[in-house]
Amino acid sequence: MNVSKKTINNRKDILLLLLYSPGKGDSFNEPISGRTRLMKMLFIFQHEVWPVFKKNIEINSDDIYQFIPWLFGPFSREVYDDITFFMLRDFIESSPSQEILIEEALSEQEWEEDASGINFMLGTEKCGEYQEEEFKLTKKGEDYTSELYKTLSKSQCKLLKEFKNRTSTTPLRAILQYVYKKYPEHKKKSTIKEKVLHEF
Numbered sequence: 001m002n003v004s005k006k007t008i009n010n011r012k013d014i015l016l017l018l019l020y021s022p023g024k025g026d027s028f029n030e031p032i033s034g035r036t037r038l039m040k041m042l043f044i045f046q047h048e049v050w051p052v053f054k055k056n057i058e059i060n061s062d063d064i065y066q067f068i069p070w071l072f073g074p075f076s077r078e079v080y081d082d083i084t085f086f087m088l089r090d091f092i093e094s095s096p097s098q099e100i101l102i103e104e105a106l107s108e109q110e111w112e113e114d115a116s117g118i119n120f121m122l123g124t125e126k127c128g129e130y131q132e133e134e135f136k137l138t139k140k141g142e143d144y145t146s147e148l149y150k151t152l153s154k155s156q157c158k159l160l161k162e163f164k165n166r167t168s169t170t171p172l173r174a175i176l177q178y179v180y181k182k183y184p185e186h187k188k189k190s191t192i193k194e195k196v197l198h199e200f
Contacts, residue, residue, distance in 0.1 A: 089140075
């Protein structure tokens with residue numbers, strides 16, 4: 001009986017591979033700190049790395065993250081949906097992170113309140129109590145994604161590692177500045193663009 005080989009065929013696989021890939025070190029499954037960072041990493045990957053990375057990968061062009069300009073730059077509800085999808089299935093886990101930024105706190109509040117149908121409001125007390133999360137794969141997630149990773153070419157593995165190293169170690173404010181300057185159409189609704197651009 002032939003066992004079908006795992007192949008990359010949807011956006012969720014890219015999210016898993018980004019979490020699984022080594023970054024600044026050689027260890028697999030290095031955590032990524034913060035939903036805002038992960039959101040911007042996927043945005044940059046899709047715009048700048050994917051055109052090269054996708055060689056020999058068949059993926060539905062409609063099954064990519066759809067980003068819109070929002071309060072902290074490019075935003076895709078699908079990213080949050082996929083994180084939740086994998087957390088509920090014990091593929092991704094989160095733990096407290098040392099990186100705490102006001103834009104992270106507000107982004108988390110926006111997610112929670114949008115999900116419950118409440119209009120977004122800037123609640124300073126809630127922001128002050130906010131604890132950021134970092135994300136990594138569980139053992140179950142690692143086992144699954146390692147098989148996907150084995151299907152990649154050496155150049156694809158290298159691209160993933162270099163990208164994760166660059167974007168997971170760069171200060172979040174610097175990433176936001178980069179995105180705002182290179183993709184100005186995605187900063188038009190940002191509530192922090194003046195502060196982010198002013199500080200660099």
